[in-house]
Amino acid sequence: MPSLRPCRAVLTLSLLLLSSAPLLVMADPLPPPEGEVLLRVTGNIGHPNVGDELHLDREMLMSIPSRSIETSTPWTEGVGRFEGPLLRALLEAAGTQSEHVRVQALNEYESEVPVSDFHDYDVILAIKRDGEPIEVRDLGPMFVLYPFDEQPELLNETIRHRSVWHVGSVHVP
Template identity: 85%
Template sequence: MSPLWPCRAVLTFSLLLLLGTSLPMMADQLPPPEGDVLLRVTGDIDHPNVGDELHLDREMLLSLPQGVIETSTPWTEGVGRFEGPLLSALLEVAGTQSEHVRIQALNEYESEVPVSDFHDHGVILALERDGEPIAVRDLGPMFVLYPFDERPELLNETVRHRSVWHVGSIHVP
């Protein structure tokens, strides 16, 4: 038996424990939301929970794997600490293999975003800024956020148009 066996066993157990805690959110059928629906995911998804759509309330969104981005933006003052679910994790829960999605704001503005952005840049659906929920008057309740300060090359017209605020729905074609 290798002297590294105890370390590998602990690592394997830790990974299984971590995966076990995320399994309820990865189930084929998520329960319907108990709170107010903040986000609807429609279209070609494998894991709907209300008819053929995935509806998520704030608690469900907060239970997804989260990301933190500390950045300034063209629409806010100063550097903020933004937190919210990773969009890559959200699409995994929805069960989609699409290469792009259409993100629509509450005012019906929409932008087509390549899913590769979510994986390549750790894009989040920001729900909080500096520990507080983002109000509708301040780009909320949700905001597609890229790590602009960490990757200044993303601060271009194309990515700014993909950074939808007042997000209400995501459509998977």
Template identity: 70%
Template sequence: MFREFPQCLRRLVGPVLLYALLPAVAIAADLPPPEGDVLLRVEGDIAHPNVGDELHLDREQLMQLPSRVIETRIPWAQGTFRFEGPLLRAVLAAAGARAEHVRVRALNDYEAEIPVADFHDYDVILALERNGSPIAVRDFGPLQVLYPFDEHPELLTESIRFRSVWHVESIHVP
């Protein structure tokens, strides 16, 4: 009976590990060029480009990445909102980016340098939807860097507010 245990254990552990690692493998796999309108460009030191030396992502590709819903109040508006979008750590993993910080650029050329540690310490998302609808450009969309403010009140600082970029168009990985 004890001699069979290791073989049984191998039969069980192998598939469990495989299924546990599949999401990470899927994220790291090279993504095809987008078929829809490009919402985000990731450029710089990345290992998984899909258009030239950049990673271009459309809405569908962004929605396929590991995501999160955050219900929170935000410092620049009244009320509580429900935001949804991919985790920024998943976006960087899809790009094959390894850096200590990234530079996020908005449509109006505003830029913020964000420590990558933020994406691992908190579930920071690239919000695509607010209250169940795509975020329009006139409402600071189509993408926003969003921190879980209500879950972590320590994030309600001026420096974090400056990292909460609206109208996101690109991420530069130095």
């Protein structure tokens, strides 16, 4: 009867490799964007793709784990279905660890946001509303969106200031 030792060793090694596969994938930097750059992530990042920055186009942003949120906001009428990458997943894709980030709008307005918000709530970088890209004239091309209707305690002045519209970059100190 053949020994099972070699089979167990192969099985153990296979399981070890499979369990570390997501780490290997995340360690690979994203390629440079092919489309229009919508977001630049700068600062202390581990996975740059253009110089020392991470540049992302719409397709790349939507490839990051995302979420749809049906909510009303203080800036829009009615309830909308907003879609975009989870900000915690975006920071993971950038290969960063920080206690806060600085989100900057195209008009240079900026807000410091604690990263704990991204873990406590499903905060997204909304790039679509009701299935359509968000235009610059309508808070776009992206904005930081908290799940206001799911978490009514988020409707406060502090969170409103963190909900940057017209996002162009995220800086990690």
